[in-house]
Every structure is written in C-alpha cells, then in structure tokens.
Amino acid sequence: MFIAKDWQSPIAPGLSWYQESSGERPAFPALEGSLDCDVAIIGGGYTGLQAAYHLAEAGTRVALIEAQRVGDGASGRNGGQLGTGQRWWPEELEEKIGYERSKALFDLAEGAKRHLLDFAAEQKIDIDFVQGHLNVSHKKSYEAAFRANAEIAASRYSYPHMRFLDKAETDSILGSTRYHCGVYDSGTGHIHPLKLLIGLARSASVAGASIFEMTAAKSIDRQRGKVVIDTAKGQLTADRALIACNGYIGNLEPVTASHVMPIRSFIGATVPLDRFPEIIPGGESVADSRFVVRYFRKTKDGRLLFGGREAYTADNPRDISHHIRRQIAELYPQLKDIEMTHAWGGSVGITMPRQPFVRDVMPGVTSIGGYSGHGVMLANYCGRLYAQSVLGTSPDIELFKSLDIPAFPGGARMRRPLLFLALSWFALRDRF
Structure with a gap:
C-alpha cells in the first residue's frame, strides 16, 4: 500500500523537492490495540529507524511508532549535507574538552560517515551521493x-x-x-535525505521491525518493571524504550524537552540552472560561517537547493520562497528573479552546546536528539550505537552520554523567549 507523494503533514510545511523526486513512500498502519515487544521506539526518523533495523536484524522484537509519516520530520526534509566531524570544528571542541575526547568524537563522526555510505551501498539505496563540500567565510x-x-x-x-x-x-x-x-x-559530500529515509524504512521493515505511522505517543511511563507507552488507540509495553523525537519532542518527556529545543528552518529549490553553468560547476555542497548558517548545493537535476532562514517560534511564514529568493540574490544577483519550484520547512533540534543529547531519562528509557544541524551522519549513527548498546556489542554511545549538555535556562515558561532573544542577538551579529 502506498500514499500519494504529495501528502502534506501538519508538522511539515510546504511540499519539498525531495517528495517530488523520491517516488512514493511505503505506508505503514496505525497501532490499534496492545503490543508487547523487547524495545519500543518513538520516532520514525534516522535515529529510530536505524535502531529498529539493527535490533531487528539481531532478532530483537522491535516496535516503532511515528506520529505522522516516516520522513515528515528533519530526517526527510534537511539540507542533505554530511559535513565532517561534530558541529564544532575539532580545534574549537578541543579547547573545551581536551584533545583526547575531541579526537575520539572526531573519529566517531568519521565512523558515522563510513556507516552511512556503507549502509546505503549494502542495502542498495540510491542516495544521490555527490562528493565535495565547502565551508566558506563571510568575514x-x-x-x-x-x-x-x-x-x-x-x-x-x-x-x-x-x-x-x-x-x-x-x-x-x-x-x-x-x-x-x-x-x-573532498572527504565528504551530500545526499538525497528522503531517499535514504525511504530505503532505511524498507530495510527495517524487511528485517522484522514493526512500524506504525500516524501513531503519536501520548505518555511514557514505568509500570511493574516495564516501559508503557500509551497512544490514541493502543499501547506498547516493552523492556526498554528509545525516544528519538529530536525537535518534535513536544511535552512528551520533560528532561528531553528541557535540553532539546526546536527551531524552524526553511529551504527552497529553484528551477534547473541550465542557463547559469558558472554556479557551483563541480556540484559541491556549501555551508557558510554565519551563526544562522546559509547552506546550499545543486541537486542531481541541476537545481539550486538553498537553506538559511530560521525562525525561533513555531509559526511558519506565509511565503517561504520570498525570503529564500532574497538570500539567494545576495550571493547570486543573476538569480534575483529565478523561479522557485519548491519551498518547505521543518524543526531542527538544538542543544545549548550544539552537541547531541544522549541520556537515560528514566529507568530503561534512553533519549537521543539535539543534533543541531549536523544530524544526517550523527542521527543515523546514534541509532546504530543505541542498538549496539542494547545488544552489548559496543559501548561507543557512552562517549555521547558523557558530554555535558546543560538544560536551556528559564524553565518551561521562559525557555523559548530567552532562546529567541539569544539567537536573535547572534543572528544580528552576522550582519556586522
């Protein structure tokens, strides 16, 4: 069974170019009734699906629930850039945590890069990988x-x-x-994120994971030594659980919500740039040095895919493409009147230090998210690392657990207004 590729999710404003170019997503049923499993997973993005795949491959009974469609969150709507290392440059991270830990995190990220590309090759997922990336300075x-x-x-x-x-x-x-x-x-590049997500979901399903869409978690609790997750029409009972909601955590779990904050990010795609061969002729991806990063690249069919506008509220702009086109024109004046064929947005989960949040938030329940714009590699790998920790085959996830990730200040009421003020100040600095 399939659902039309122009499905519009309430959490995913705008029809993305990815949806138009990836074919139709496989559809999964909603959960109805009660289900027992070994591991329950909340969230159908890269982290949750990678964990589901690797656990199911090892014979673990896995059930995954997703509030909307798999791919409606950041995993299916991001800029597709892999990057290198963590969100911080290694020398910046070294100043904060020392060389040994910084090197270990860098090596872990390189492992994440290899895992993503190897996984796609092994599962025969065409992810449109293009080699080459530029970090560029606006000052x-x-x-x-x-x-x-x-x-x-x-x-x-x-x-x-x-x-x-x-x-x-x-x-x-x-x-x-x-x-x-x-x-x-030259050691990294960019991909088609939704093609990877679709292939990953199919692989997890084939491996034996039970996947349920349109099934939001209403609560998560411990009862008689088990983790119990209530949904609108059903209930999951498991020995342990993974919360993999990232920027869509909402009010489900308060510890995660206090450490992972969503900000809105928007992307646009132009018509193919056949008349402008001088623009990124090598096809590399690009990210600049602004606090509100501008990131852009050409797609496989020659469009300019450009992201850079952020919003620090839950509201969506009426015309996403207008703001994106204006930013494009600053870099490429010849494109000031270029036709925008697609414009879309979504929520990015960030943490205070821009490092992943990985923590056991209650007995048997681990929460992972807050990739802070560096999640294509890290979200996939963290899902695998979680599965390995459950299976007892690798302790590498402990390196992320050891990071000092403070909560956002201000408590539940003031957290978002304070974030708005802080990020607005940093965004203002980009102009000077």
Whole structure:
C-alpha cells in the first residue's frame, strides 16, 4: 500500500523537492490495540529507524511508532549535507574538552560517515551521493581560522582531505564573489535525505521491525518493571524504550524537552540552472560561517537547493520562497528573479552546546536528539550505537552520554523567549 507523494503533514510545511523526486513512500498502519515487544521506539526518523533495523536484524522484537509519516520530520526534509566531524570544528571542541575526547568524537563522526555510505551501498539505496563540500567565510577576519582548520585536521586529526581556498579559488568554485575564503573538503559530500529515509524504512521493515505511522505517543511511563507507552488507540509495553523525537519532542518527556529545543528552518529549490553553468560547476555542497548558517548545493537535476532562514517560534511564514529568493540574490544577483519550484520547512533540534543529547531519562528509557544541524551522519549513527548498546556489542554511545549538555535556562515558561532573544542577538551579529 502506498500514499500519494504529495501528502502534506501538519508538522511539515510546504511540499519539498525531495517528495517530488523520491517516488512514493511505503505506508505503514496505525497501532490499534496492545503490543508487547523487547524495545519500543518513538520516532520514525534516522535515529529510530536505524535502531529498529539493527535490533531487528539481531532478532530483537522491535516496535516503532511515528506520529505522522516516516520522513515528515528533519530526517526527510534537511539540507542533505554530511559535513565532517561534530558541529564544532575539532580545534574549537578541543579547547573545551581536551584533545583526547575531541579526537575520539572526531573519529566517531568519521565512523558515522563510513556507516552511512556503507549502509546505503549494502542495502542498495540510491542516495544521490555527490562528493565535495565547502565551508566558506563571510568575514575576511576569519581567514586565519580557516587556514588553521585545514592544517589542524591533517596534522592532529589524521584527516588530509581539507585544503584552504583563497578568495579567487573560492569565487571560482562557487560562481559568487560574496565570500572571502574557504576550506574544500573532498572527504565528504551530500545526499538525497528522503531517499535514504525511504530505503532505511524498507530495510527495517524487511528485517522484522514493526512500524506504525500516524501513531503519536501520548505518555511514557514505568509500570511493574516495564516501559508503557500509551497512544490514541493502543499501547506498547516493552523492556526498554528509545525516544528519538529530536525537535518534535513536544511535552512528551520533560528532561528531553528541557535540553532539546526546536527551531524552524526553511529551504527552497529553484528551477534547473541550465542557463547559469558558472554556479557551483563541480556540484559541491556549501555551508557558510554565519551563526544562522546559509547552506546550499545543486541537486542531481541541476537545481539550486538553498537553506538559511530560521525562525525561533513555531509559526511558519506565509511565503517561504520570498525570503529564500532574497538570500539567494545576495550571493547570486543573476538569480534575483529565478523561479522557485519548491519551498518547505521543518524543526531542527538544538542543544545549548550544539552537541547531541544522549541520556537515560528514566529507568530503561534512553533519549537521543539535539543534533543541531549536523544530524544526517550523527542521527543515523546514534541509532546504530543505541542498538549496539542494547545488544552489548559496543559501548561507543557512552562517549555521547558523557558530554555535558546543560538544560536551556528559564524553565518551561521562559525557555523559548530567552532562546529567541539569544539567537536573535547572534543572528544580528552576522550582519556586522
């Protein structure tokens, strides 16, 4: 059974180019009645589905529930960029937690990258992978830091795939004169995120995981030594559970909600740029140095896919494409009147230090999220690491659990207004 590919979710504003170009998603039933399992998973994105796949492959009885359709959250609607390392540059992270832990986290992220590409190849999922990524600076004063980044990656982190770009080379690769320098990373690239999500869901189902869509968790609790999850028309009872809701946690679990905050992010896609061959001719993905990062790339059929506008409330703008086109024109004036064929948005889960939140929030219940815009690799890998921890085959998830992730200040009432003020201040700094 399939549902039309133009399905519009209430949590996923706008029809994405990914939906138009990935074919139809497999549909799964809603949960009705009671079900016992070994592991219950809340959330049908990368983290939940990877955990479900690896647990089911090992013979574990797994049930996964998703409030909407699998892929309606960030996993199916993001920018598709893999990046390298964690959200922080390794030398920045090293200043905070020391070289040994910073190196371990960098190596873990490289393992995440290999896992994603290997998994897609093994499962025969065509994810439209394109090699090459640029980090570019919107301020001339950042040049020294960008030079050092490439050097440190090679000398201290055994990563020789980065090289510094001066302004002339940056301009040539981008087809834009608005940036001052950059770092080219040949060891990573970008993918079609929804194609990966669809393939992952099918693999998890084939492996034996029970997947239920349109099934929101209403509550999660411990009863008589078991984890009990109530839904509108059913109930899951399990030995343990994984909360993998990321920016869509809502009020389901208060510890996660106090540590993982959703912000709205929006992306647009243009018509194919056949008349503008000078724009990113190599097809690399790009992310800039702004606090409100502008990230963009060309799709397999030659469109410019551009993200960069954020909102710190739950509201959605009436015209997403207008704001995106304006940002595109700042970088590429020749595209000021370009037709936008798609514009969409969703929620990104962030934490205070921009590092993943991985914590046992009650006995037998682990919560994972807060990838802070770096989740294509990390969300997939964290799902696998959770499964390995349950199976007793790897303790690597403990490295994420050991991170100091403080709660957002202000309590339930003031948390969001304080976040709005703080992020607005940092966004203002981008202009100077």
